[in-house]
Amino acid sequence: METRKMYLDWQHRAREDVLQVFGDKKPDFDGLSHLKVTITNEILHAQVTMILNEVLRLYPSVVLLDRTVQNKTQLGNLTLPPGVHLYLPTVLVHHDRELWSDDETEFNPERFSEGVSKATKGGLCFSPFEWGPQACIGQNFAMMEAKMALALILQHLTFELSPSYVHASFTFITLQPQFGAPIILHKC
Ligand code: HEM
Secondary structure (H helix, E strand, O other): OOOOOOOHHHHHHHHHHHHHHHOOOOOOHHHHHOOOOOHHHHHHHHHHHHHHHHHHHHOOOOOOEEEEOOOOEEEOOEEEOOOOEEEEOHHHHOOOHHHHHHHOOOOOHHHHOOOHHHHOOOOOOOOOOOOOOOOOOOHHHHHHHHHHHHHHHHHHEEEEEOOOOOOOEEEEOEEEEOOOOOEEEEEO
16 A cells, blocks of 8 residues: 655644744634734745645646537637537646646645745646636635634644555545545644
8 A cells, every 4th residue: 555645844834833823822714814914924824825735736626627619719729619628637737747847746835935826937737726717716715714724723733644544536526535534633
């Protein structure tokens, strides 16, 4: 069975930031939404956002986008007649070595340390929420919710993957761990 790295160093870095910003106070929506107000809050924002972005790069919940051409459309030098189905495999774009350099399969949140546009060299190759008129309307809510959950967990607990975890990503509407993701929690 493949052994999974746990990247406890990143868990540690994220926890330090959460404790620095919130201490043992309950993180609230206002605190999280005003993350950019102070320098320390920016650090929390950066670390946790970097980690979430890297997770969404490696495991985008929506792995494939499909579109049907309604009207004759020119795409570069391709002329697409109505009825053509287009598939954009987000998960493959997110793992493209030419776009992400030779550590494309590694979990490396550091690549997002200067934001998404630096990490993608200004391209649109990072699209967990899609871009354009049909982009996800829930993306800010989803990111805020994930940050809140992570902050609450990191404040009180450390966690590691259970030895019973089997790495088997599969798609059932969205990308999921086929046998769940059992984790072991420890009180800090
Ligand atoms: C990590 C969490 C989420 C991810 C990765 C995600 C990803 C996406 C993606 C890729 C699309 C575009 C699908 C397509 O064009 O075929 C989409 C659309 C959409 N998402 Fe999300 N989503 C997330 C959470 C949410 C949440 C929390 C909500 C609502 C509160 C939401 C509401 C929507 C809606 C309504 C659309 C359709 C938008 C449209 O077609 O105009 N999503 N999402």
